[in-house]
Amino acid sequence: xxxxxxxxxxxxxxxxxxxxxxxxxxxxxxxxxxxxxxxxxxxxxxxxxxxxxxxxxxxxxxxxxxxxxxxxxxxxxxxxxxxxxxxxxxxxxxxxxxxxxxxxxxxxxxxxxxxxxxxxxxxxxxxxxxxxxxxxxxxxxxxxxxxxxxxxxxxxxxxxxxxxxxxxxxxxxxxxxxxxxxxxxxxxxxxxxxxxxxxxxxxxxxxxxxxxxxxxxxxxxxxxxxx
Ligand code: UTP
Numbered sequence: 001x002x003x004x005x006x007x008x009x010x011x012x013x014x015x016x017x018x019x020x021x022x023x024x025x026x027x028x029x030x031x032x033x034x035x036x037x038x039x040x041x042x043x044x045x046x047x048x049x050x051x052x053x054x055x056x057x058x059x060x061x062x063x064x065x066x067x068x069x070x071x072x073x074x075x076x077x078x079x080x081x082x083x084x085x086x087x088x089x090x091x092x093x094x095x096x097x098x099x100x101x102x103x104x105x106x107x108x109x110x111x112x113x114x115x116x117x118x119x120x121x122x123x124x125x126x127x128x129x130x131x132x133x134x135x136x137x138x139x140x141x142x143x144x145x146x147x148x149x150x151x152x153x154x155x156x157x158x159x160x161x162x163x164x165x166x167x168x169x170x171x172x173x174x175x176x177x178x179x180x181x182x183x184x185x186x187x188x189x190x191x192x193x194x195x196x197x198x199x200x201x202x203x204x205x206x207x208x209x210x211x212x213x214x215x216x217x218x219x220x221x222x223x224x225x226x227x
Pocket of ligand 1: 008009010041042043044047051064065066067068069072114115116117118119120121122123125142
């Protein structure tokens, strides 16, 4: 089976904690004994801090995105180092595009990459990569525990959904992302790609690395998107 796993920067790195990154590497090692694994790492708090400072200098949003991409790749490099420390063969470079990632997978069971292009987040990268490599499952390990009917941070009536179709995901994400300052659990481009390629997707709380294993085992811990 081929898996693509998006790991949010804040859940992977936290406050740049060695044990935390190692714990994710150990989970990936377990998975790699049976599956081909592509990991896409996010930028987290550090990316947001850099972007905020760059904005104060008047940098364009695209320039800010490029800075964010650098941080996602930095996190990818850190995870590569952690995986390497467990003596698990991992592709040593961080691919900068989908073709490179696919080529890398012909020589390694584990490939780790970050962002690709401005105007999106690593959620979209993971969905596009999953479509490209024909992954069986897309896992989005993030800082929220699933997809809600509205933004739970601003709407007390928001309800967590355990199952939904890709069409319902698109509808919810579009509604949430239209509100200024709101935070969507999956970015709109990712939702559209999931709708297009109809991949089985799981969105769950990735704060605990073992949740990745639970999600793969089918233990219902977040939101399942089933076509
Ligand atoms: P993230 O994917 O971490 O974005 O990329 P995020 O929304 O902050 O993710 P969460 O909160 O961890 O889920 C960090 C930033 O890098 C840029 C964007 O500016 C994004 O906000 N980026 C990332 C891109 O421009 N393109 C990419 O392909 C990836």
